[in-house]
Amino acid sequence: MSLQMLRELRLKxxxxxxxxxxxxxxxxxxISRTENxxxxxxxxxxxTFDRWLSSVGEVDAEAAQPPEVNSSPEHP
Structure with a gap:
């Protein structure tokens, strides 16, 4: 677990x-002692800390994903 990640995600x-x-x-x-x-x-x-970090990280990673774009041209 990254202590910096804990603080950053908490603040985010x-x-x-x-x-x-x-x-x-x-x-x-x-929490203070852990972050420091x-x-x-x-x-x-x-x-418990790892589960929270993972759940928050996964939610954020999914939200940051751009929508899929089909780059192949459509042919009738």
Whole structure:
């Protein structure tokens, strides 16, 4: 898990540290310590952080995809 990614995605989603903590079932202090590299989540806590990062990242990646364009000319 990238600590910078955690902070960037949290801010991009308009979440405060307290808001993200509520979603993840942890404390604001844990989010702060994690973002600042003081705390490294392990075990179930790491899995929870990783799931959130993955779900947010996948949603953002899908939203950023341009619509498919058929570049082949149509023939009657």
């Amino acid at each position: 989603k308009g979440l405060s540290q307290s808001g993200l903590a509520a979603i993840l079932g942890t404390t604001q202090a844990t 590299g003081i705390h490294k989540p392990r075990g179930a806590a790491k899995a």
